[in-house]
Amino acid sequence: MEKTIEKEIQLLFDICLTAGRIMMENGSEVYRTEDTMNRIAANAGHPDSVTHVTVTGIFIGLRSMPYTQLENVTERRMNLEKVAAVNHLSRQYEQQELSLLELHQKLKKVDVETPSFPIPLQIFSAGIVSCTLMYIFSLSMQDFAAAFFVGMLGFTVSYLIKKYLKMKFMDDFVASVVIGLSAYLLVSLQLASNIDNIIIGSVMPLVPGVAITNAFRDILAGHLISGMARVTEALFVAGSIGIGIAMVFILFL
Incomplete structure (x- = not known):
């Protein structure tokens, strides 16, 4: 029994x-x-x-x-x-x-x-997320197209590093460096006009928005340890993105 x-x-x-x-x-x-x-x-x-x-x-x-x-x-x-x-x-x-x-x-x-969205669709969606911000910052079709392709490139780099290297935060850092370099090259070649707008739009798929939202929901629900742990992780991700972009500005601008 x-x-x-x-x-x-x-x-x-x-x-x-x-x-x-x-x-x-x-x-x-x-x-x-x-x-x-x-x-x-x-x-x-x-x-x-x-x-x-x-x-x-x-x-x-x-x-x-x-x-x-x-x-x-x-x-x-x-x-x-x-x-x-x-x-x-x-x-x-x-x-x-x-x-x-x-x-x-x-x-x-x-x-x-449980199936997830196909990787090509995720990459395409990252491009859509990146370029739609150009309606807010600029109506330039050059910047619109540049943000679309740079956003897809950054997301692809992040996915590949996460899959094969499996190094936490390194995927966001390298992806942000690639985004910054790509935006710089496009503006230098006069294929786009505003490097700031392109970078801001292209890093959006990398920003841990859901993680930050869940972190504050946990804190408000009284789960302080989990909430603060998630906030810390989200800050590290945001810091990785910011440091990657900053490196491009320091080295090339």
């Missing part, structure tokens, strides 16, 4: 920790992750669950039993498709459309099979 209970609790913990890890690795707020984990545990017959979520680790335990487990959060990226998928599965389980074992299997599938 005790072994059966232990197996059920272990399965529940695996499900909650898997759901929490997927959400935290892909850009969810702390309070949303804790709420999802507690709802899964409550619907499994354990409303006395206790969860503690940070950006680097997830804890879950039961007040009525001496069981506690920890899951490491080793990656941080933005894929809100996975966050939405986990939320959807937890609601399906709440409505008894899924069993606990089926929920576990579907969460594992979400973790490895």
Whole structure:
């Protein structure tokens, strides 16, 4: 009997920790992750669950039993498709459309099979984000086209470095240097007119806007440790971008 209970609790913990890890690795707020984990545990017959979520680790335990487990959060990226998928599965389980074992299997599938947007589409979208700011700063078609291509180039460099070198913050630094050099060359060759506008537009796909927003939402929700950790990480990213651009200005302007 005790072994059966232990197996059920272990399965529940695996499900909650898997759901929490997927959400935290892909850009969810702390309070949303804790709420999802507690709802899964409550619907499994354990409303006395206790969860503690940070950006680097997830804890879950039961007040009525001496069981506690920890899951490491080793990656941080933005894929809100996975966050939405986990939320959807937890609601399906709440409505008894899924069993606990089926929920576990579907969460594992979400973790490895959830599709993301194709890389060419992401690169093209980065160009669109970059060039649309030219409507605010300048109506020059030269700057519009330059920001489009420089934004795509910067995003591509960032993606390749992140994929192959896997050095944190180095992708943003190198991408910003490439953006600054490209903008400088285009203006020098008189293919564009305003280097500042092109750089401002082209770095927009690299700016950690969602991370900063989630950081302040966590702080306002009372999760000070996670909020400050995310703010610090976002500041490092912003600093990497700024230093890369500054180097180009110091060396060439």
